[in-house]
Amino acid sequence: MKIINNPHKKDWKKILERPTKTVDDIEGVVNDVFTDVKENGDKAIAKYTQKFDGVALDNAIVSETEINEAIGLVSEALKEAIQLAKSNIEAFHKVQKTEKVFLETTNGVECWQEKRPITKVGLYIPGGTAPLFSTVLMLSVPAQIAGCKEIVLCSPPNASGKIHPAILYTAHLCGVTKIVKMGGIQAIAGLTFGTATIPQVYKIFGPGNQFVTVAKQLSTKFGVAIDMPAGPSELLVVADDAADASFVAADLLSQAEHGVDSQVILVSTSKKLIADVEVEINKQIEELPRVEIAKKAIENSKSILVKDHAEALDLINEYGPEHFIVCTKDDDFYVNNIENAGSVFIGNYTPESAGDYASGTNHTLPTNGFTKAYSGVNLDSFNKSITFQKISETGIKNIGKAIEIMAETEGLQAHKNAVTLRLKYIKNN
Incomplete structure (x- = not known):
């Protein structure tokens, strides 16, 4: 990680740049795929699945037979872990339900607001370098609680034309109504326009690479809503001498292994902690199966020394991290004053991995600074608010x-x- 000591505020914007391509670099490709899918439907999607995923499919819809086979391939230990996570995610999202809001604003003028579920939603589950079955939980559980009638899940197939068994098991467990072997730009286009086999949806959820993120943004031009712009994963840790350097290093690496375009940042008032974390990263990274991915992400990452906690907070709010870990002598200062963050993890024993899997909060979060205006996925993401009035x-x-x-x-x-x-x-x- 590049170490930056006491940077001037005028340099923060440059220092905090994400390692992502600009929309201009990607938009042309996305537009071409969208146009093709809009005009040629399933035929175009099959073409891009063969081109990008390297597999020709006779049928992109996952069958009951495939689901049953997948259930048999998932170990009992993993099933129990998924069920525990599902239970916690359900519990946390159920308490987000709100009652009807009613007020007689003037004598004889009754106004109220009620929630209604979005009828048809599309869930995008990355396959790529890691089968994110945990994201199936994060999206399908609140969709079910909200009462969405159609829940269509898309995930790219592997070279054998299969979706990872854990994704299929979790989708089945959580009441997904249709599963499609379809990834990347073509998946978002398919959900946007609908085809002979793929239902058109009203809102698309889920993270993805930069191409998927731009595709989701393009889908809004065709009347489809999205949860948020959610691109490559990122994590910022603020820590001082109250933190355990090995824990901090492990947390940074947990996000660095997501992909080569991930970014992790350490902000600290302690020069010693920064040095200790650097030693731990170099030691721990060699033990990771995804070491090459993590190393490339670490090249995009930074350790930033600041003079005090007030300056650290200003820098963090400027960055607006997707994941924000706080481990300092004064955690409350950050917890009470943070303005821009997707999800916050507090103290030595709260790894970001907990939120990714089983604590109960949702891990589908805005990235690339969009935390300044967007929330992470929650129960309301799957609802619409409708207002009513009755006047005598x-x-x-x-x-x-x-x-x-x-x-x-x-x-x-x-x-x-x-x-x-x-x-x-x-x-x-």
């Missing part, structure tokens, strides 16, 4: 005059007339 004769008399004046001032006479006719009717009857 008394109510329209109470607010009618105000509506007439406002409508007339805006030059919208028909708006005014809709009220005037009612007021005249009430007066004459």
Whole structure:
């Protein structure tokens, strides 16, 4: 990791740049695939699956037979772990339910708001270098709790035309209604437009590489909502001499192994801790099966020494990390004042891995600084809020005059007339 000592604030933006390609580098490819899928449907998706995933499929829809085979291939220990994680994720997301909000704003004017589930949702589950069956839990569990009727899951097939058994087992466990062997840009395009075999959905969820992220953003131009821009994984740790250097190094490496375009950052007021963490990273990284991926990600990563906690907090809010670990002598300072972060992990015994798998919080989070405006996936992500109003004769008399004046001032006479006719009717009857 590159060590940066007490950088000037004017240099923060440059120092905190993510190692990602610009949208301009990717958008052309994404547009071409979208156009092809829109015009040629399943035929185009099959072509790109063969091109990008190296496999020709007779049928992209996962069958019941394949699901049953997958269930048999998952060990009992893993099934128990998945069920434990599911239980915690369900518990945390169920308490996010909110009741109907009702208020009589004026005598005779009743207003209320109710939640309704998004009917059809698409879940994108990366396959690539790691089968993220944990993301199946994070997306399908709240979708089920919300009451979504169609839950369509897409994940890229391997060279044998299969989806990892753990993904299929988890999808089956969590009530996914259709599973499609489809990844990358073509998956997002398929969910956006729909095809003869793939349902069109109203909202797309899930993380992915930079191509998937840009594809999701493009889908919004065609009337499909997305959860958030969620690209390559990132982690920022703020730590001082209260932290265990080996724990900090392990946490940094846990995100570095996601992909070569992942980024991890250590911010500290302690020069000694930075040095100790560097030693631990060099020691621990050699033991990882994904050592080459982790090493490339570490090349994109930084250790930043700052003068005090106030400066550290300012820098962290400027970066807006997806995952934020706090391990200092004054954790409350950061917890109470953090403004931009996807999910926060506090203390020596709270690894980011807990949130990735089994603590109960959701691990589908905004990246690339989007925490400044976006939340991570939660129960509300799968709901819409609908407002209602019911106005009595008394109510329209109470607010009618105000509506007439406002409508007339805006030059919208028909708006005014809709009220005037009612007021005249009430007066004459």
